[in-house]
Amino acid sequence: MTVRILVVDDHPVVRHGLRTLLGGNPNWEIVDEAADGIEAVAKAANLKPDVVVLDITMPNMSGLEACRLIRKKAPASEILIVTQHDSPHMMREAMQAGARGYVVKSNASRDLLAAVEAVSRHLPFTALNVQSAESV
Amino acid sequence: MKLRILIADDHEVVRRGLCALLQAHEGWEICAEAKDGREAIEKAGQLKPDIVILDVGMPNLNGLAATRQLTQHDPHCKVIVLTITDSDQVIREALDAGARGFVLKSDAARDLVSAVEALQRNRMFFTPRVNDMVLAGFLDKGHNGSDSEPPRLPKLTAREREVIQLLAEGKSSKEVACVLNLSTKTAETHRSNIMRKLGFHSIRDLVVYAVKNNIIQVQVPTQLQTPGSAA
Numbered sequence: 001m002t003v004r005i006l007v008v009d010d011h012p013v014v015r016h017g018l019r020t021l022l023g024g025n026p027n028w029e030i031v032d033e034a035a036d037g038i039e040a041v042a043k044a045a046n047l048k049p050d051v052v053v054l055d056i057t058m059p060n061m062s063g064l065e066a067c068r069l070i071r072k073k074a075p076a077s078e079i080l081i082v083t084q085h086d087s088p089h090m091m092r093e094a095m096q097a098g099a100r101g102y103v104v105k106s107n108a109s110r111d112l113l114a115a116v117e118a119v120s121r122h123l124p125f126t127a128l129n130v131q132s133a134e135s136v
Numbered sequence: 137m138k139l140r141i142l143i144a145d146d147h148e149v150v151r152r153g154l155c156a157l158l159q160a161h162e163g164w165e166i167c168a169e170a171k172d173g174r175e176a177i178e179k180a181g182q183l184k185p186d187i188v189i190l191d192v193g194m195p196n197l198n199g200l201a202a203t204r205q206l207t208q209h210d211p212h213c214k215v216i217v218l219t220i221t222d223s224d225q226v227i228r229e230a231l232d233a234g235a236r237g238f239v240l241k242s243d244a245a246r247d248l249v250s251a252v253e254a255l256q257r258n259r260m261f262f263t264p265r266v267n268d269m270v271l272a273g274f275l276d277k278g279h280n281g282s283d284s285e286p287p288r289l290p291k292l293t294a295r296e297r298e299v300i301q302l303l304a305e306g307k308s309s310k311e312v313a314c315v316l317n318l319s320t321k322t323a324e325t326h327r328s329n330i331m332r333k334l335g336f337h338s339i340r341d342l343v344v345y346a347v348k349n350n351i352i353q354v355q356v357p358t359q360l361q362t363p364g365s366a367a
Contacts, residue, residue: 013157013245084147
């Protein structure tokens with residue numbers, strides 16, 4: 001069955017990159033994109049995607065706030081955070097906000113596909129760099 | 137013949153986005169990718185691309201230092217600097233380093249193709265927001281009859297700037313020596329010269345200097361960021 005994905009990042013070039021990486025799996029479909037948290041919440045509520053790939057640092061509404069709201073408005077959607085923050089503290093906050101997975105942008109090419117695969121099956125996926133992970 | 141482009145950014149997801157964006161253009165090809173400035177210089181030396189696109193905030197050797205080295209080695213080298221910040225200082229440094237294009241990452245999907253086209257025709261390109269700032273600065277200079285540049289910083293060599301970045305990233309003199317293929321003693325001499333020139337007494341001072349002068353970029357916790365301030 002096709003996994004429907006909503007991609008959220010404020011930088012169009014990053015959205016392009018995420019699309020390219022995710023396009024490698026024929027069973028996944030990018031249903032839409034959003035450029036900030038507010039747009040993400042509205043589109044998630046409307047489209048009910050299986051997975052929301054969500055950046056944290058965005059204008060208007062941060063990914064963490066969007067994460068909390070998406071949990072309420074589209075409870076069946078799983079949220080995968082893809083962020084520049086390689087930080088155990090931020091990862092903990094994201095998981096507390098309701099994310100199912102957490103991937104650091106610099107490792108996206110290594111972790112993104114496995115993470116989407118996991119969260120689409122409602123399994124957790126978290127990966128920091130070794131140095132950061134050691135301090136969890 | 138195809139226009140050959142080298143892309144350097146430390147985030148693969150950004151490189152993928154840039155590749156998708158540029159490869160869609162007929163007659164252009166990505167001849168190489170690099171994940172930091174040092175790798176970009178090495179690959180540019182081997183492959184002689186027509187255009188080099190460099191992110192500013194990269195580890196080991198940032199995009200501004202890499203631009204300086206590329207244009208010093210080959211004054212005809214066409215570099216587009218890609219950055220998340222449009223601060224006066226970064227723009228001035230990019231121009232000073234010899235960049236012919238300046239594109240904000242947030243505008244890359246809109247402006248990068250235009251920038252490459254401009255450089256292909258031997259013109260310069262600045263993201264419109266930067267263009268306005270450059271023009272405003274020029275007009276301001278004309279009205280006031282004075283230069284609004286900040287006080288001149290002590291003259292550092294390209295090698296010293298490289299050493300500053302590596303030290304500020306937390307590397308020891310021995311590690312700096314290893315990265316730059318120097319003896320540990322030479323790396324220590326560079327370190328002493330830098331500290332003397334800048335009047336610093338601790339690595340902490342050096343890290344603050346490196347952050348303030350965009351030699352390294354640090355992650356700011358989300359709560360402290362202004363909207364749109366980072367990727």
